[in-house]
Amino acid sequence: MKTKLISVAALLLGSVMSFQSLATPETDFDAYIQGLKQEAKEKGISDSTINAAFKNVTFKPKAVAADNNQPEKKLTLDEYIPRAVPKWKVKQAKRLYHEHFDELKRIGEAYGVQPRFIVALWGVESNFGKFTGNYSVIEALSTLAFDGRREALFRKQTMAALQIIDEGHISADDMKGSWAGAMGQCQFMPTSFLHYAADGNGDGKKDIWTTTEDVFASTANYLKTEGWDDKYTWGRQIRVPQGIDPELQGREEDKGKYLQEWSKLGITSLDGSPLPKLEEDIKAWLVMPDDEIGRSYLVYNNYNVLMHWNRSYYFAIAVSTLADSIAED
Incomplete structure (x- = not known):
């Protein structure tokens, strides 16, 4: 009887294992x-x-592995910016800015977005369309x-x-x-494509994969829709006084102050000169991505728009740095 019980148990176990092997x-x-x-x-x-x-x-196991893989070491901005915006990328951005100037100017004026920011996003997102991904x-x-x-x-x-x-x-x-x-070249998620993709060359299509005018128009449309104002830039790197209250930093609405208010708190331009006095003062937020040990910035609402695109302080500063480098030409 014991032998039969063992045999039946083994048979049942084998059936379960066989079923599991199919799942x-x-x-x-x-x-x-x-x-x-x-x-x-x-x-x-x-x-x-x-x-x-x-x-x-x-x-595709590689997609899951990539989604789960988080970098162990966090770079500081001083380490990150030279990697994200190397000299060769700045040189390439300036060249492409001039090559596409006519369509960039047309699209920039139509949407109210400075062309240098369109090119900068293009460069940081996909290396000007060279790295767009090969996954289905x-x-x-x-x-x-x-x-x-x-x-x-x-x-x-x-x-x-x-x-x-x-x-x-x-x-x-x-x-x-x-x-x-x-x-595509602006690396839109599908829902972003449906909300922001635009026809930049008038052919009735929205092709962010191969048509640069559509890439530019889609990028500009995203920025404008999210609140971009081409009367202003993104912000500026600044110097903060030693011992500044860390609670002052952050992008929450109630932490925004006008430039002259920040000036009264001891904040200056990076070279130590006073913050500019504008005819129409602008609200800014104190951003210190590496806390008091790293770079500090006063950023305007356009920077907040870049943060809608990608919720990374480093990303937004990389785009802004590249845009400023184009403007230096």
């Missing part, structure tokens, strides 16, 4: 894709788009949604990407981007 990430992913297809259909995406977009889609956007987004860490975000982006294909802006095969689904 792989790949089979689970296939089932998840069926759910995405059903959701897309319910949202009005055409069958032809759904079939084309999910044709041969597979789980649908594949990357589906993988990250399935992974589950930020499922709601990436599921929403997947549906937006399908809408872009369905509207005819780009084919499923040509929709390439980063591991996170950022697309």
